[in-house]
Amino acid sequence: MSLYEGAPRHSEIQVISKRIDADSAAGRSPILYENEIRNYLGARVRGVGERLLRMEGADVELCSGRITASNIGDRSIIEAILIQSRGVPPVWPCDCCRNNHFPLTFPTCLHVPNPLTFQGICGNCKASGRASKNCDVMKYFFEMEESQVHLVQTLKSLADDSDAS
Numbered sequence: 001m002s003l004y005e006g007a008p009r010h011s012e013i014q015v016i017s018k019r020i021d022a023d024s025a026a027g028r029s030p031i032l033y034e035n036e037i038r039n040y041l042g043a044r045v046r047g048v049g050e051r052l053l054r055m056e057g058a059d060v061e062l063c064s065g066r067i068t069a070s071n072i073g074d075r076s077i078i079e080a081i082l083i084q085s086r087g088v089p090p091v092w093p094c095d096c097c098r099n100n101h102f103p104l105t106f107p108t109c110l111h112v113p114n115p116l117t118f119q120g121i122c123g124n125c126k127a128s129g130r131a132s133k134n135c136d137v138m139k140y141f142f143e144m145e146e147s148q149v150h151l152v153q154t155l156k157s158l159a160d161d162s163d164a165s
Contacts, residue, residue, distance in 0.1 A: 017069030080127035094137040
């Protein structure tokens with residue numbers, strides 16, 4: 001069951017799609033606004049997507065021509081939009097975003113740094129349908145966490161040594 005009562009009307013999705021298509025045709029980067037994400041796409045999410053929808057969100061900038069009327073209702077696109085609207089920039093963009101391995105859907109590499117949220121995959125990899133294991137953003141996240149733990153342990157050890165002297 002979704003957080004919202006009833007699915008969005010087809011006409012509402014069409015209005016969003018037409019605006020996105022018009023912005024793309026005019027050479028502008030389309031924006032999907034947070035209220036549109038909540039009100040129109042929100043009714044279509046399940047499971048992890050519902051958890052993400054409860055989080056604070058932001059508007060999402062799209063790369064021109066990547067999200068259209070024909071694919072805005074696709075599950076992977078909706079989940080990618082949720083990742084982009086709730087995500088944060090990783091320590092380093094994933095290899096796919098950094099090296100443009102495929103046409104990007106979003107101009108930035110964002111992810112939700114929680115391995116239980118689509119295994120931490122970034123929005124671009126999710127939109128492309130790539131398997132989560134092919135997005136290396138969580139690898140960098142865990143490397144950063146390990147570095148921080150090591151730094152804290154080193155500083156604690158140095159403090160203990162100076163206290164002992």
